[in-house]
Amino acid sequence: xxxxxxxxxxxxxxxxxxxxxxxxxxxxxxxxxxxxxxxxxxxxxxxxxxxxxxxxxxxxxxxxxxxxxxxxxxxxxxxxxxxxxxxxxxxxxxxxxxxxxxxxxxxxxxxxxxxxxxxxxxxxxxxxxxxxxxxxxxxxxxxxxxxxxxxxxxxxxxxxxxxxxxxxxxxxxxxxxxxxxxxxxxxxxxxxxxxxxxxxxxxxxxxxxxxxxxxxxxxxxxxxxxxxxxxxx
Amino acid sequence: xxxxxxxxxxxxxxxxxxxxxxxxxxxxxxxxxxxxxxxxxxxxxxxxxxxxxxxxxxxxxxxxxxxxxxxxxxxxxxxxxxxxxxxxxxxxxxxxxxxxxxxxxxxxxxxxxxxxxxxxxxxxxxxxxxxxxxxxxxxxxxxxxxxxxxxxxxxxxxxxxxxxxxxxxxxxxxxxxxxxxxxxxxxxxxxxxxxxxxxxxxxxxxxxxxxxxxxxxxxxxxxxxxxxxxxxx
Amino acid sequence: xxxxxxxxxxxxxxxxxxxxxxxxxxxxxxxxxxxxxxxxxxxxxxxxxxxxxxxxxxxxxxxxxxxxxxxxxxxxxxxxxxxxxxxxxxxxxxxxxxxxxxxxxxxxxxxxxxxxxxxxxxxxxxxxxxxxxxxxxxxxxxxxxxxxxxxxxxxxxxxxxxxxxxxxxxxxxxxxxxxxxxxxxxxxxxxxxxxxxxxxxxxxxxxxxxxxxxxxxxxxxxxxxxxxxxxxx
Amino acid sequence: xxxxxxxxxxxxxxxxxxxxxxxxxxxxxxxxxxxxxxxxxxxxxxxxxxxxxxxxxxxxxxxxxxxxxxxxxxxxxxxxxxxxxxxxxxxxxxxxxxxxxxxxxxxxxxxxxxxxxxxxxxxxxxxxxxxxxxxxxxxxxxxxxxxxxxxxxxxxxxxxxxxxxxxxxxxxxxxxxxxxxxxxxxxxxxxxxxxxxxxxxxxxxxxxxxxxxxxxxxxxxxxxxxxxxxxxx
DNA sequence: TATGAATGAGTGTTCATTCAT
DNA sequence: AATGAATGAACACTCATTCAT
Numbered sequence: 019x020x021x022x023x024x025x026x027x028x029x030x031x032x033x034x035x036x037x038x039x040x041x042x043x044x045x046x047x048x049x050x051x052x053x054x055x056x057x058x059x060x061x062x063x064x065x066x067x068x069x070x071x072x073x074x075x076x077x078x079x080x081x082x083x084x085x086x087x088x089x090x091x092x093x094x095x096x097x098x099x100x101x102x103x104x105x106x107x108x109x110x111x112x113x114x115x116x117x118x119x120x121x122x123x124x125x126x127x128x129x130x131x132x133x134x135x136x137x138x139x140x141x142x143x144x145x146x147x148x149x150x151x152x153x154x155x156x157x158x159x160x161x162x163x164x165x166x167x168x169x170x171x172x173x174x175x176x177x178x179x180x181x182x183x184x185x186x187x188x189x190x191x192x193x194x195x196x197x198x199x200x201x202x203x204x205x206x207x208x209x210x211x212x213x214x215x216x217x218x219x220x221x222x223x224x225x226x227x228x229x230x231x232x233x234x235x236x237x238x239x240x241x242x243x244x245x246x247x248x249x250x251x
Numbered sequence: 252x253x254x255x256x257x258x259x260x261x262x263x264x265x266x267x268x269x270x271x272x273x274x275x276x277x278x279x280x281x282x283x284x285x286x287x288x289x290x291x292x293x294x295x296x297x298x299x300x301x302x303x304x305x306x307x308x309x310x311x312x313x314x315x316x317x318x319x320x321x322x323x324x325x326x327x328x329x330x331x332x333x334x335x336x337x338x339x340x341x342x343x344x345x346x347x348x349x350x351x352x353x354x355x356x357x358x359x360x361x362x363x364x365x366x367x368x369x370x371x372x373x374x375x376x377x378x379x380x381x382x383x384x385x386x387x388x389x390x391x392x393x394x395x396x397x398x399x400x401x402x403x404x405x406x407x408x409x410x411x412x413x414x415x416x417x418x419x420x421x422x423x424x425x426x427x428x429x430x431x432x433x434x435x436x437x438x439x440x441x442x443x444x445x446x447x448x449x450x451x452x453x454x455x456x457x458x459x460x461x462x463x464x465x466x467x468x469x470x471x472x473x474x475x476x477x478x479x480x481x482x483x484x
Numbered sequence: 485x486x487x488x489x490x491x492x493x494x495x496x497x498x499x500x501x502x503x504x505x506x507x508x509x510x511x512x513x514x515x516x517x518x519x520x521x522x523x524x525x526x527x528x529x530x531x532x533x534x535x536x537x538x539x540x541x542x543x544x545x546x547x548x549x550x551x552x553x554x555x556x557x558x559x560x561x562x563x564x565x566x567x568x569x570x571x572x573x574x575x576x577x578x579x580x581x582x583x584x585x586x587x588x589x590x591x592x593x594x595x596x597x598x599x600x601x602x603x604x605x606x607x608x609x610x611x612x613x614x615x616x617x618x619x620x621x622x623x624x625x626x627x628x629x630x631x632x633x634x635x636x637x638x639x640x641x642x643x644x645x646x647x648x649x650x651x652x653x654x655x656x657x658x659x660x661x662x663x664x665x666x667x668x669x670x671x672x673x674x675x676x677x678x679x680x681x682x683x684x685x686x687x688x689x690x691x692x693x694x695x696x697x698x699x700x701x702x703x704x705x706x707x708x709x710x711x712x713x714x715x716x717x
Numbered sequence: 718x719x720x721x722x723x724x725x726x727x728x729x730x731x732x733x734x735x736x737x738x739x740x741x742x743x744x745x746x747x748x749x750x751x752x753x754x755x756x757x758x759x760x761x762x763x764x765x766x767x768x769x770x771x772x773x774x775x776x777x778x779x780x781x782x783x784x785x786x787x788x789x790x791x792x793x794x795x796x797x798x799x800x801x802x803x804x805x806x807x808x809x810x811x812x813x814x815x816x817x818x819x820x821x822x823x824x825x826x827x828x829x830x831x832x833x834x835x836x837x838x839x840x841x842x843x844x845x846x847x848x849x850x851x852x853x854x855x856x857x858x859x860x861x862x863x864x865x866x867x868x869x870x871x872x873x874x875x876x877x878x879x880x881x882x883x884x885x886x887x888x889x890x891x892x893x894x895x896x897x898x899x900x901x902x903x904x905x906x907x908x909x910x911x912x913x914x915x916x917x918x919x920x921x922x923x924x925x926x927x928x929x930x931x932x933x934x935x936x937x938x939x940x941x942x943x944x945x946x947x948x949x950x
Numbered sequence: 951t952a953t954g955a956a957t958g959a960g961t962g963t964t965c966a967t968t969c970a971t
Numbered sequence: 972a973a974t975g976a977a978t979g980a981a982c983a984c985t986c987a988t989t990c991a992t
Contacts (some may be wrong), residue, residue, distance in 0.1 A: 029971095030971065032970085032972080032973075033971070034971080034975075034976080037971095037976075038976075041976080041977090044456075054379070059291075062960080062961060062962085063961075063962070063963095064960090064961075064962095072977075072978085073977060073978045073979060074962090074963090074978080074979070075963095075965085075976095075977065075978055075979065076962070076976080076977055076978075076981095077966085078962095078975075079975095081977065083962090084962090104345040122291075142375075161348075170448050171986095172435060172439065173432050173435050176432065176435055176439060177439075179420040179421075179424075180257055180413070180417055180420070181415035181437060182420075183417065183419070183420050184412070184413055184416065186416070187413070187415075187416050190411075191408075191412075199406050199409065202405060202406050202409055203409055205405075206389045206405065206409060206410075206413060206442075206443045209439075209442035210439045210442060211444070212442075212444065212448050213448075214447045214448060215445050215446075215447060215472060217401050267951085270951085271951085274951090274952090290970070293987060295985085295987080296986075296987065296988095297985095297986075297987095301962055305952075305953085306952060306953045306954055307951080307953080307954060307955095307987095307988090308951090308952065308953055308954065308989090308990085309953075311987095311988075312952075316987085317987085413973090495851070500972085503972085504972085507972085507973090525758045528964085528965060528966080529965075529966070529967095530964095530965075530966095536772070538973075538974085539972090539974040539979055540966095540967090540973055540974080540975060540976095541969085541973060541974055541975065542972080542974075543970090544966095545972065545973075547756050549966085562949050565787075571905035580817060587917075599979060608841075610730050621787075626964090636914050638905065639901050640888075640900055642898065642901055642902055642905060643905075645883070645886040645887075645890075646879070646883055646886070646905060648831055648886075649883065650879055650882065652882070653878040653879070653881075653882050654878075657874075657878075665875065667877055668871060668872050672871065672876075672879060672909045673965075675908035675909060675911075676905045676908060676909065678908075678914050680913050680915075681869050681911050681912075681913060682913060682952085683949075728992095729952095729953075729992065732992070733953080733954075733955080733992080736955075736992095739952090740955080740956090761981080761982060761983085762983070762984090763981090763982075763983095764984080771956075771957090771985095772956060772957045772958060773957080773959095773984090774955095774957055774958065774984095774985085774986085775955075775956055775957075777983095777984070777985085778954095778955065778956075783983090802959065868952075897959065908990090952992105953990105953991100953992080954990100954991105954992100955989105955990090955991095955992105956988100956989085956990085956991105957986105957987100957988080957989075957990100958979105958986100958987100958988100959985105959986100959987095959988105960983085960984105960985085960986090960987105961975105961983100961985080961986105962979100962982100962983085962985100963982085963983080963984105964980105964981085964982080964983085965974095965979100965980095965981090965982105966978100966979100966980095966981105967978085967980105968976105968977085968978075969974105969975100969976095969977085969978100969989100970976095970977105970991105971972100971973105971974080971975100
């Protein structure tokens with residue numbers, strides 16, 4: 019019936035932290051949108067705070083620099099994407115199929131969410147990259163593939179580099195509205211892994227239908243896409 | 252013994268044009284150096300004019316914006332590199348060998364001229380790219396390769412994209428001082444073209460000794476490297 | 485056995501006041517330390533509250549502005565120093581001796597407590613001053629000295645000015661780590677009072693040993709010095 | 718009848734330098750006025766540029782920081798004052814008389830030019846000081862005085878300190894509109910030098926009439942005073 | 951054509967102050 | 972009374988661009 023002092027303090031602490039987290043989310047969401055729209059060198063702190071509808075000073079309560087905001091945003095968005103891709107790709111598939119499917123899912127995800135597409139394409143290596151997504155989804159994956167004979171012995175950092183910059187290049191073309199032969203790209207990536215031509219083409223085929231992960235309503239991607247749609251009619 | 256008025260005017264015009272060209276060269280050289288050092292977003296007009304030893308106003312007599320200066324600089328430097336690579340690579344070699352050799356020459360050229368290395372690696376796709384070098388060296392090359400069966404039928408823009416961003420990624424690692432397995436990279440690129448693994452490894456081997464083009468003393472690369480060496484001891 | 489309502493309220497009031505006083509002391513101590521460290525224009529409210537380990541808002545419950553905090557701090561510290569000096573200087577000594585001894589004690593006190601030294605030297609006339617110390621220790625002292633023939637008839641505010649700014653200048657040199665001839669300074673001050681050269685030199689001699697006041701453990705100076713020592717190793 | 722290229726360049730150079738010097742003077746004059754009005758911590762770059770009627774950017778073409786502007790201003794104004802005082806004080810006078818006269822002239826100068834008064838009083842030791850004026854007017858002066866027996870052997874830095882902070886204190890009172898006994902102050906300063914009381918009083922007497930230096934119309938002091946008068950009716 | 955001073959919009963950063971909890 | 976997040980005015984500094992000489 020009556021609260022102790024501790025209860026009160028605890029309550030305050032909890033409420034305070036929740037509010038803080040909420041503001042942080044708001045800023046992150048705004049950062050993602052602005053960076054997606056204007057790229058790394060086109061966005062300034064003012065854009066972010068205006069998009070978030072908060073004051074200049076508030077930004078500095080959460081970040082030190084605009085790069086810091088980007089860093090935080092890309093980590094948050096990257097984590098979500100990793101989980102989504104992870105949910106979709108069956109761990110039992112053979113390595114080449116898994117790489118191919120991951121790529122297809124990631125690219126299709128970007129196709130369907132311009133927010134993600136523009137964020138990735140415009141920030142390039144300053145965004146989280148498909149390479150890092152793959153690494154986080156399955157560390158040790160490349161070594162296993164080599165050992166099982168699915169892949170050839172190609173330096174891992176070379177593969178990750180090519181996956182990363184290759185995906186960025188593809189997304190750039192998608193963003194530009196070009197027709198893109200995604201299967202050809204995926205096949206090329208598999209050949210970087212060491213697959214032969216026919217194998218690569220075979221494994222790169224896109225499943226039909228391509229099953230996409232379901233996106234929680236309160237995810238950055240969902241909320242961001244809604245806001246994005248409003249401002250990009 | 253005496254000159255006509257026309258002669259005089261003509262002489263003046265010629266002298267004027269020569270002076271203008273000289274100033275332009277000076278600004279281009281300065282631009283290359285500054286962009287190589289500070290990248291796209293780190294360089295401002297002041298850096299260029301101070302490096303060239305001219306006044307602010309002069310810059311605007313030759314360029315509209317700093318991006319304009321970069322554009323001019325990359326075209327000039329790109330043209331030189333195209334010629335150099337062209338000089339070195341024997342047009343009689345089989346297609347895969349020619350791609351491989353071009354890549355080796357280009358990368359080695361960059362290795363030996365930090366100016367070129369840093370310009371390419373730091374500017375990335377804002378620099379001229381290896382892809383465009385290859386296109387200019389031999390347009391129609393890819394189609395011929397496909398027709399002759401040397402390459403498989405892979406979309407040309409995909410290949411050029413991968414060559415471009417792949418080379419940039421490799422140069423980035425070289426610039427960072429990392430050990431880079433260039434042959435593995437070249438082989439991967441050849442597999443993008445559709446070669447099988449063994450063929451790709453075979454064709455990607457770097458000739459020993461690798462013959463580099465001789466660089467004219469009055470080229471941008473030569474003059475720039477000298478100036479570069481002075482300021483980067 | 486049971487308390488009346490009045491008793492309860494009274495108790496609450498007393499407890500509340502004690503708590504308030506405690507917080508005030510904490511803020512004053514923090515203010516002294518921060519101002520000693522960063523001077524008048526280098527310190528902002530945040531420094532004080534962080535040093536005191538309280539929240540921003542609390543500051544405003546006790547002070548209106550940062551200058552207000554300084555004012556309160558200097559008065560509190562000034563009062564302590566006055567008492568300390570007063571304790572040490574024998575009221576029976578002849579006037580010149582008393583001035584000289586006060587100066588020696590004050591300067592030595594500052595020498596031994598960097599907190600006091602830096603607070604005084606860095607804040608200058610925004611600190612409490614030796615002049616005001618003397619005034620509070622013995623009002624009417626100057627007039628008495630003149631009447632008794634110990635001092636000449638020199639405008640009192642002139643003397644206080646010179647004592648104040650002179651002491652600050654000396655402390656500045658001490659803080660800077662210079663060798664300072666304190667006796668020469670004291671003699672000069674006595675000559676401002678009107679003493680002849682030889683007299684001034686004679687009266688300015690520092691007693692050996694110089695007896696310093698004992699500093700209560702719960703004084704600002706003692707507590708501040710302990711905290712100061714922790715943060716200035 | 719015709720100019721050579723060299724002549725043209727030379728002319729341009731001279732014109733350019735003259736213009737630059739003029740703008741510098743304008744900024745210095747504005748700096749002096751603003752600092753005199755608002756003190757060290759009250760003035761910001763905007764005040765100076767608005768007072769000078771130029772743009773923000775222009776300030777940075779001449780100074781790095783506001784402190785830099787102050788430094789430049791104090792040196793310029795200090796130099797003028799040194800010359801003025803120097804012009805007035807007869808080098809043949811005995812040392813004590815010279816010190817006394819210098820002080821009288823300086824203080825009277827400040828009295829008659831509020832610009833100088835407020836600049837000195839408000840900036841305190843951040844202004845040029847009387848001590849430094851004296852040093853520049855006659856280096857070696859103190860040592861000579863000691864050797865000739867006019868002064869006693871008192872540490873020179875002590876004397877300069879006292880002259881400096883003492884003069885500032887006096888000017889502060891003058892600025893505040895108080896009645897100030899300047900002769901008593903001068904006498905006190907002479908006693909710091911080691912003079913006996915009667916000698917000090919005798920030598921400190923202000924000549925009547927006190928001859929002041931004539932101030933050139935294009936001096937900072939003259940121009941500044943005119944501008945000052947306009948804005949301080 | 952070359953010069954370089956002047957401009958001012960744009961941006962980052964600080965910090966006193968308010969206020970809901 | 973204590974907290975600390977939010978605010979926004981104030982200020983420093985940069986840099987592309989213009990223009991008189």
